[in-house]
Amino acid sequence: MASLRHERRIAADADIVWEVIRRPESIPTWFPGIASCTVEGAKRVITTAAGIEMPEEILTIDPLIHRFAYRITSPLYRFHLGVIDVIALGPSDSLCVYSTTAEPDPLALLIAGGTVGALDEIQKIAEATAKG
């Protein structure tokens, strides 16, 4: 089981950062390389820019602790858990943490590699929103 984590300090209020990520259907707007997705209840299917379809199950969307958790349910994965936490550090100051735990290990690395660009994009959108 491999567990990886990337994080980003964002000059925006935690509520603004949370607003970027909280809706499951918004993922193509902030995750580079996810071209589209469909959402039905707790089921989400993403399609990557490389044409790969990955079914997912949304586990948690918690506006109180600003946590979004999901798992990839593709049979390629024996296990996957993705967690995005937005932590308020102060007014206009947040930490966004994107964790990936998965088995087989190389697949964790592939997803976690993509989350780096996602954090870039979340930061860009949130900071632009904060600036008005």
Add this chain to the structure above:
Amino acid sequence: MGRKILFITTDQQRYDTLGVNGGVLSRTPVLDGLAAQGIRYERCQPTSVVCMPSRASMLTGQFPSTHGAWMNGVPLAIDAPSVAEDLHDAGYATALIGKAHFEPFMDPFGLFAENALASLGLPTVEQDWFDGRRGVHRGFDHLEFATHGVMGALHYAKWMTELHPEAIGGFYPVVDGELNVNAAGGGDTGAPQVKFNNVPRDWYHTDWVADRTIEWLDRQDGDRDWFCWMSFPDPHHPWDPPRSEIGRVPWRDVELPANYPQRASERESLLDAKARHWRAWYDGRLVSNYEAPAKWVPATLTPDQVREVNALNAVEVELIDEAVGRVLASIEAKGWGDDVDVIFTSDHGEFQGDFGLLFKGPYHVDGLMRLPLIWRPARSTRPEPSVVHAPVSLVSLAATFLEVAGRPAPAWVEGASLPRSDDDARARSFDSTVTEWDSAIFGVDVHVRSVVTREHLYTEYRPGTMHDGSEGELYDLVDDPLQRINRFDDPAYANARATLAERLRSHEERPGERATPGTLMAPV
């Protein structure tokens, strides 16, 4: 019109696989002939013993700790400096045909241009350049990619899928269903990454790379200079050359390498004399890096498996030599022969049974670190054939290409152009080279620095998962060319160790700007 440059690389090829370097398994008359006409380097070191950092050093003329692609899976920044950009500015037509690997192959989100070009059907794309301009991808007008087998979304895989789908199943699957480097055995001996491949030779990637290079050369204007990086994916594993060719080197006739002790106790005692991760990997207690099969235990390697791997490796080397011969003949037929500099090397080596090991990793010994390097300057310059014994590094390639093109080396280039003789090497202080290793994957980090001189190979292990910073290796290359006796703690070598440690400190403290280390995006 100036001098054209044919830069030929292979992948994971040891120094001693060429006839001119003492190799006995492969016949390499073409490369041996280039060496006879030009400069052969007796001790060329990579900046890293894995593909991506090493190839990035060829392109940038920088060490991994400078260019930032510090391990496999970390992409070279798109706006990193590139010698191809400088040559492009100088009016050169620029091409890279074969294996690039500046960006990860595993790319489910389609983030990297190298993996998109074949699908896009474009020869190149525009990107940011180091100097703030935009231009062709890393300075190349034309890119056509291949890698090991038919993996990924690259041009060779697309070509095979579209034209010869029936042959794809003949290749060994480099990774398994979990995307780990495949441990499955094949051939006659069950050796990992070995398979009898019924692909016709004409369809194999070695010939494809040569064919595509010739096709690109055919389209060049004779009055324009060009820089062509022809990059063969072989003899890197998998060892699955066309079955029609494997009779060239019958594995049962292959002698075991001088550095393969047949008795397990001897292998184990040699490994125990090295830093602790050597034995841990051999025993299957540690997987420190992605580049060897995670589910394969080196202690299970048999003498016959070593023979078979080395035989197939030799076949792949012969096919490369013949492919190079075809490309050189094409250049001669165009009347360019006198004006082309040919440089041949590899990105890193391969254990091939040394110390009972295969593949590669954070193990800095000659099997992985001593490379073939041949520079046949354009015949119009009337080159003086020579053999350079001084240590040189692949970090010098970028400056060498620029020198050939009559361009000054820019400030970002860390390596001086290659010496043409030992006198030249002495005059320009080519007396040591450094190889770096940094990896951090799946909870294991390893950090290694080595310096090589004519007399010594010295390695320090920085603190990491397996090392506390106190371990090292020191080999006397004169008395112990197989690097079996670790003199790191030998009082008789205390002065040598201090001098070599100082060289590593100088390397760490060298002036110049460092790129921010890149982020690990994929296993490879």
